[in-house]
Amino acid sequence: MNILKNIFNKLHLKSCLKTNMETEIFEQPVVIDRVLKKYVSKKGSINIEIPDNVHKIALIASGSSYHSATIAANYLRNNVHCEAQSYYASEFSLVENVDVDSDTLYIFISQSGETFDTNKSLEKVSKKTNKTIGITNTKDSTLYKGVKYKILTYAGEEQSIASTKSMSAQLFCLFLIAAKIMQQKEIPSDKIIYELQNVKNSIKKAFNYRELIKDYSKKLYNYENAAILASGMFYPLAKEGALKIKETSYINTTAYPTGEFLHGHIAILNKRCAVISIINNYNIDFTQNVIEKIRNNYKSDLLIISAIPVKNIDNNIVISVNTMFDIDFIFTTLVIMQLLAYETAFLLNRNVDKPLGLSKVVK
Numbered sequence: 001m002n003i004l005k006n007i008f009n010k011l012h013l014k015s016c017l018k019t020n021m022e023t024e025i026f027e028q029p030v031v032i033d034r035v036l037k038k039y040v041s042k043k044g045s046i047n048i049e050i051p052d053n054v055h056k057i058a059l060i061a062s063g064s065s066y067h068s069a070t071i072a073a074n075y076l077r078n079n080v081h082c083e084a085q086s087y088y089a090s091e092f093s094l095v096e097n098v099d100v101d102s103d104t105l106y107i108f109i110s111q112s113g114e115t116f117d118t119n120k121s122l123e124k125v126s127k128k129t130n131k132t133i134g135i136t137n138t139k140d141s142t143l144y145k146g147v148k149y150k151i152l153t154y155a156g157e158e159q160s161i162a163s164t165k166s167m168s169a170q171l172f173c174l175f176l177i178a179a180k181i182m183q184q185k186e187i188p189s190d191k192i193i194y195e196l197q198n199v200k201n202s203i204k205k206a207f208n209y210r211e212l213i214k215d216y217s218k219k220l221y222n223y224e225n226a227a228i229l230a231s232g233m234f235y236p237l238a239k240e241g242a243l244k245i246k247e248t249s250y251i252n253t254t255a256y257p258t259g260e261f262l263h264g265h266i267a268i269l270n271k272r273c274a275v276i277s278i279i280n281n282y283n284i285d286f287t288q289n290v291i292e293k294i295r296n297n298y299k300s301d302l303l304i305i306s307a308i309p310v311k312n313i314d315n316n317i318v319i320s321v322n323t324m325f326d327i328d329f330i331f332t333t334l335v336i337m338q339l340l341a342y343e344t345a346f347l348l349n350r351n352v353d354k355p356l357g358l359s360k361v362v363k
Contacts, residue, residue, distance in 0.1 A: 021248070021352040040197070057106075059087070063163065113142055220303075225273040
């Protein structure tokens with residue numbers, strides 16, 4: 001009896017323990033608050049060092065860091081009057097004669113600071129300019145030592161393979177850079193400062209949708225394929241969601257720009273394929289038309305994540321975030337996608353902390 005009791009107690013304890021991924025998802029409000037207090041004064045000034053007169057920016061990273069770079073590049077182009085472009089470090093590092101522009105600010109992003117292709121890209125750029133910023137979670141890493149301007153994310157050690165708190169901290173720091181440039185250019189920055197101060201609440205808001213997320217994960221885990229649709233700066237957010245689902249659940253998940261999906265890609269719905277649609281305040285009518293087309297012609301379980309109130313449609317699941325602020329919607333949706341990946345992987349009995357064949361790429 002004692003042996004059986006001990007086995008039961010061990011199994012019960014194991015079932016109560018959280019995974020690293022779940023723990024790190026729920027640490028994010030604390031991480032963001034830490035970064036906010038470190039870099040934003042009570043009067044709203046941004047306490048980071050960057051060059052003056054920034055007009056062109058190149059952001060170089062891999063994996064989730066690349067998605068944060070691409071979201072930021074979109075934001076910089078649309079709101080800060082900067083020419084900004086993101087690059088995969090693995091591709092950038094292969095260019096033999098990198099055309100380095102001395103007027104461009106180069107931003108390198110790596111959680112560990114030891115990502116090989118990111119540091120190889122930095123090495124190429126540093127030979128021709130010192131206008132380099134490193135965003136990393138690791139002080140005294142190769143990236144940290146190799147750049148002129150240094151930004152630590154203060155996310156704490158991330159043990160799960162899937163990046164969650166590191167991704168959100170990196171993205172937050174990129175928005176801080178955007179705010180800093182706005183202040184340098186004397187572009188009104190009150191709105192972005194207000195949004196950044198509210199990010200931890202945006203993340204907490206996402207936690208409130210967990211039951212709806214669990215409901216959709218019970219549909220999603222039965223699929224082998226899924227599509228995530230979004231537009232503008234929310235498209236790289238969809239790519240991040242697709243990456244999270246793929247690497248934790250092994251479901252073949254692909255992100256598409258909402259409009260581009262109609263140009264042939266929609267044919268994948270002729271086979272069983274779940275669909276997730278992200279609706280922001282700029283593409284409401286068009287996206288709703290796309291959703292109607294999917295509903296009328298295909299049998300797909302839909303999840304709609306919307307910045308506006310939307311009624312549930314034909315037993316599909318709707319998460320109405322209901323916000324007019326882009327940064328609020330970005331971080332809320334980011335965490336919703338993290339939780340969806342986690343809950344789906346949990347139902348499939350995957351090891352979310354150590355997915356098969358994956359590791360942190362640092363060499």
